[in-house]
Amino acid sequence: MSTLASEGGRPVRKDFLVFGRPQIGEAEIREVVDTLRSGWIGFGPKSLRFEEEFASYVRAEHVLSVNSATAALHLALLAAGVGAGDEVVTTPLTFCATANVIAHVGAKPVFVDVDEDTQNIDPERIARAITPRTKAIMVVHMTGWPCDMDAIADIAERKRIPVIEDAAHATETWYRARKVGSISRFTAFSFYATKNMTTGEGGALAINDDAAWDRLRALRLHGLDKDAWKRYSPGAYMPYEVLEPGFKYNMTDLQASLGLHQLARLEENLVVRKRIWTAYDAAFADLDEVITPQPTDTAHTRHARHLYTLRIVPERLGIDRNQFVAALAAENIGSGVHFVPVHLHQWYRERFGHARGDFPVAEAIGDTTLSLPLSPAMDMQDVTDTITAVRRIVERHRVTPAYAPGFDDDEALREAA
Numbered sequence: 208m209s210t211l212a213s214e215g216g217r218p219v220r221k222d223f224l225v226f227g228r229p230q231i232g233e234a235e236i237r238e239v240v241d242t243l244r245s246g247w248i249g250f251g252p253k254s255l256r257f258e259e260e261f262a263s264y265v266r267a268e269h270v271l272s273v274n275s276a277t278a279a280l281h282l283a284l285l286a287a288g289v290g291a292g293d294e295v296v297t298t299p300l301t302f303c304a305t306a307n308v309i310a311h312v313g314a315k316p317v318f319v320d321v322d323e324d325t326q327n328i329d330p331e332r333i334a335r336a337i338t339p340r341t342k343a344i345m346v347v348h349m350t351g352w353p354c355d356m357d358a359i360a361d362i363a364e365r366k367r368i369p370v371i372e373d374a375a376h377a378t379e380t381w382y383r384a385r386k387v388g389s390i391s392r393f394t395a396f397s398f399y400a401t402k403n404m405t406t407g408e409g410g411a412l413a414i415n416d417d418a419a420w421d422r423l424r425a426l427r428l429h430g431l432d433k434d435a436w437k438r439y440s441p442g443a444y445m446p447y448e449v450l451e452p453g454f455k456y457n458m459t460d461l462q463a464s465l466g467l468h469q470l471a472r473l474e475e476n477l478v479v480r481k482r483i484w485t486a487y488d489a490a491f492a493d494l495d496e497v498i499t500p501q502p503t504d505t506a507h508t509r510h511a512r513h514l515y516t517l518r519i520v521p522e523r524l525g526i527d528r529n530q531f532v533a534a535l536a537a538e539n540i541g542s543g544v545h546f547v548p549v550h551l552h553q554w555y556r557e558r559f560g561h562a563r564g565d566f567p568v569a570e571a572i573g574d575t576t577l578s579l580p581l582s583p584a585m586d587m588q589d590v591t592d593t594i595t596a597v598r599r600i601v602e603r604h605r606v607t608p609a610y611a612p613g614f615d616d617d618e619a620l621r622e623a624a
């Protein structure tokens with residue numbers, strides 16, 4: 208067995224494989240240059256064209272382009288009328304932004320635990336967490352696999368509150384023949400640098416509610432009335448009116464230049480993502496020390512394959528997840544951790560009295576999973592290198608069943624193997 212790089216051996220590859228490397232094509236580069244030369248780089252015609260094309264892709268009535276998914280989620284909460292003293296039921300297994308925006312409007316995030324296989328919020332637990340103060344349910348389609356939206360919509364309808372979907376991982380996701388973006392009143396998408404499509408920074412809010420759309424269109428840009436964007440484009444002076452103090456949440460035409468072409472390639476890139484995913488599944492199938500992601504596509508439900516989360520089995524490996532991530536980095540393979548559950552972060556612990564043990568499933572997933580590189584910018588060598596590195600690390604650190612966890616005599620272990 209070759210020595211691991213973390214133990215002084217030669218790394219699997221020479222250059223570092225960046226986790227979530229974006230695929231930027233010539234079309235994007237040409238479009239950005241065209242925008243740069245056009246004399247107009249701010250929010251304008253390309254952002255509006257992007258909104259139309261994105262709305263048609265996600266089958267939403269309306270789409271607002273914004274500067275992040277975080278901004279989109281914040282706008283959705285405002286439109287839902289969530290404010291001080293209210294509660295929003297959400298998942299702890301997410302990026303902090305999902306919960307932070309709930310705090311931004313003065314409300315309390317009420318976390319409920321997730322399902323072990325899908326990593327998504329458990330509808331039964333949502334139902335039990337509803338109180339008279341609950342004003343919205345915010346769900347996350349973790350890794351790109353959709354939540355149980357029928358069950359969640361049932362709960363929301365009974366309570367007459369909106370569902371806000373955090374679809375940062377789920378731009379390509381379908382749920383029972385319905386496109387994510389068409390299902391709920393609000394759906395937020397992210398075009399952050401590592402997401403399935405990127406505008407560097409950026410996001411979109413899909414809105415299926417005419418009144419909310421009217422208000423948010425203004426709130427997204429200082430609260431100016433609806434044609435105000437024309438003020439920002441070449442041409443005549445446009446008088447404008449402030450309807451309410453809004454936010455500076457707009458996208459720019461530079462970002463939209465990337466977005467238009469990223470969107471156009473999304474479907475073909477998903478085929479590549481699926482191919483890499485399948486290669487990982489096959490390569491790790493015989494390893495008892497790791498668990499490959501569980502959910503797979505069914506006839507009318509589609510995984511966006513944003514994150515390939517490999518779960519280690521602590522009893523069978525002599526190293527923990529963080530050591531695994533470090534060992535991979537030593538082999539020049541970048542990986543990610545999605546996520547340290549939000550309730551374990553300092554502010555959430557102190558503010559709401561959360562502690563380890565509150566949401567055991569989310570914590571177990573948060574402790575034991577790592578995300579492998581998964582990007583259409585990868586070639587087959589990148590995939591092979593990742594597989595080689597994972598297998599080497601597992602083979603070196605596997606604990607043979609005869610020895611209890613905690614047994615740490617490496618020499619004896621190697622003899623036994």
Ligand SMILES: *Cc1c(COP(=O)(O)O)cnc(C)c1O
Pocket residue numbers: 274275276277278301302304305347373375376396397398399409410
């Ligand atoms: C990336 C991410 C966000 C934030 O997206 P931004 O566009 O960076 O604001 C929100 N939620 C989840 C689950 C994410 O992964």
